[in-house]
Each structure stands twice: as C-alpha cells, then as structure tokens.
Amino acid sequence: MKTSKQFLAYLTMMLLTAAALFAQEPTAYKTFSKNDVANLVNGINSENEGLKRSSVYMAGKYVVHETENALIKALNSERNEQDRILIALALYKIGSYDGYEAVKALSKYDESMKVRRITKAICDALEVERNDYFVNLN
Numbered sequence: 711m712k713t714s715k716q717f718l719a720y721l722t723m724m725l726l727t728a729a730a731l732f733a734q735e736p737t738a739y740k741t742f743s744k745n746d747v748a749n750l751v752n753g754i755n756s757e758n759e760g761l762k763r764s765s766v767y768m769a770g771k772y773v774v775h776e777t778e779n780a781l782i783k784a785l786n787s788e789r790n791e792q793d794r795i796l797i798a799l800a801l802y803k804i805g806s807y808d809g810y811e812a813v814k815a816l817s818k819y820d821e822s823m824k825v826r827r828i829t830k831a832i833c834d835a836l837e838v839e840r841n842d843y844f845v846n847l848n
Contacts, residue, residue, distance in 0.1 A: 773805070798813045
C-alpha cells in the first residue's frame, strides 16, 4: 500500500514536470516576415468576410504591431458591427496607444449600442491594465 502511494506520488510529479517543460511559449514573441505582414494587411482590407475576420483575429492573437494602421482604417470604415467588435478586440490585444484612441472614439460615437457597450468595456480594461503597469513601475 505504501509503495503504491509513493509510486503514484512519483508519477504525478513526473507528469507535472513534463507538462511544465513542454508548455508553449507566449505568442507575442513570434516574428513575422514582411510577406506575412503584407498578407495579413491584404486580408484585413479584403472584401471576403471570412478572410477579413481571420486576418483580424490572427493580427490580434499574434500581436502583429505592423497591422495597426490597417486595423484602425478598417475599424473606421467597417459597417458590420460584429466585425467592428472583432477589430476592437484585436487592437486591444496589440495594446498600442493609437489603437486605444480609435477604440475609445468608437465607444463614444458608434451608432450601435452593442458596439458602444463592448468597446467601452475594452477601454475600461485597457485603462486598468495601464494603471497597474504604471503603478508597478513606481
């Protein structure tokens, strides 16, 4: 009985150690070629809704700073409210000041109450994160 408990404890420790060793690295540290960024920008500007949404999602997920201007331009010209929300989330994940200002303007002046409510929540989250960041620097 004692041996089986020791074996189970040893096995658990090995599994936890293996899980920690093989964890994925954060996505923000990946690098992209100019061609990759150009393809994402072309996708963001595409008329194909599926391609556009996928490109916006990937730009946010992988924190591709070079797509920020294309995302802001798309945010200001997009007519679909779900796409505006997705673009705002991508800009939130990228975390730049210009993106924050574009989302903040959208939260005040968009015609859709749903978009205003969600982008207001995004702006509030960014302000909390920035306040925590600046507090931790002191």
